[in-house]
Each structure stands twice: as C-alpha cells, then as structure tokens.
Amino acid sequence: MKYLPFLLLLISCIPDPKGEQYIDSKLQPYFDTFYAEAEKLGVELPTKDVLAYFEEFDGYRAWTYWNERIIRMRVDPEIHDWESYSLEVEATIFHELGHGYLNRHHLEYTSVPVESLMTIPHGGRSGWIDGSMREYYLNELFGDKIETNK
Numbered sequence: 001m002k003y004l005p006f007l008l009l010l011i012s013c014i015p016d017p018k019g020e021q022y023i024d025s026k027l028q029p030y031f032d033t034f035y036a037e038a039e040k041l042g043v044e045l046p047t048k049d050v051l052a053y054f055e056e057f058d059g060y061r062a063w064t065y066w067n068e069r070i071i072r073m074r075v076d077p078e079i080h081d082w083e084s085y086s087l088e089v090e091a092t093i094f095h096e097l098g099h100g101y102l103n104r105h106h107l108e109y110t111s112v113p114v115e116s117l118m119t120i121p122h123g124g125r126s127g128w129i130d131g132s133m134r135e136y137y138l139n140e141l142f143g144d145k146i147e148t149n150k
C-alpha cells in the first residue's frame with residue numbers, strides 16, 4: 001500500500017489514446033469494413049491506438065492484445081495470399097476486433113450451429129464465408145452496443 005500514491009500518479013500520467021493507427025496496408029480493408037459495419041449498426045467504437053501487422057505463428061491465425069487504450073494485432077501472413085479480399089480473413093479480423101474494440105471474450109464451442117464469431121475454435125467461419133450467416137453474426141458480435149432506435 002506504501003506505493004499506492006505513486007502508482008496512482010503514474011496511472012494519471014498515462015496519456016489518453018489519440019486514435020493513432022499503424023495498420024498494414026493489406027489488413028486495412030478489413031478494418032475499414034469493420035468500421036463501416038459498426039457505423040451501419042450505430043455502434044460507437046471507443047478511441048484506441050491500433051497497431052496491426054504480420055507475424056508468423058504456429059497454430060494461430062491471429063493474436064490480439066488489448067486494453068482500454070490499445071489494440072495490438074498480429075496476423076499470420078500464411079493464412080491468405082493477400083491478392084484479394086477474403087471473407088475467411090474478414091471473419092478472423094472481425095473476431096480479433098471483437099476482442100479489441102468490443103471487449104468480447106471467447107465463448108466455448110458447445111453445439112452446431114456455432115452461435116457467435118467469438119466461439120472457438122470454429123468461430124462461425126463457415127456461415128460467414130458463404131455469406132449465409134454473416135448478418136446474424138454481425139448482430140451477435142456487436143450485440144448490446146447496437147443502437148436499438150436506429
């Protein structure tokens with residue numbers, strides 16, 4: 001407890017996020033689509049500093065660290081050829097942004113059909129990729145943050 005005043009001072013010195021972004025240009029279209037979908041649903045996203053870049057993994061498609069101020073997303077370049085827009089990649093990035101912007105955590109995989117993009121390991125990808133469930137998953141993803149009187 002002796003250090004509490006010092007800690008509080010430190011915390012209050014951390015500047016607010018400025019909304020600064022470094023997003024790899026190949027990932028940018030997926031972020032733009034996410035922002036557009038949020039706007040369509042009337043969801044106001046929190047201001048955060050965003051860093052998103054490629055890094056090779058074993059066993060993960062992407063990985064995100066987030067807190068109230070920042071989102072740091074790493075994406076395995078091997079998951080796509082990055083020549084075209086992919087709904088499969090979109091599902092991955094939206095899942096990660098569900099963590100980062102919406103503070104959503106993983107849901108357990110219990111049954112078919114998968115009910116959320118945040119369910120692991122399957123995350124509703126098949127219904128997202130063929131388009132049949134995309135709207136449903138978008139509504140579920142943004143959930144109670146959707147402005148209901150719109």
Ligand SMILES: [Zn+2]
Nearest residue numbers: 095096099106
């Ligand atoms: Zn996840």
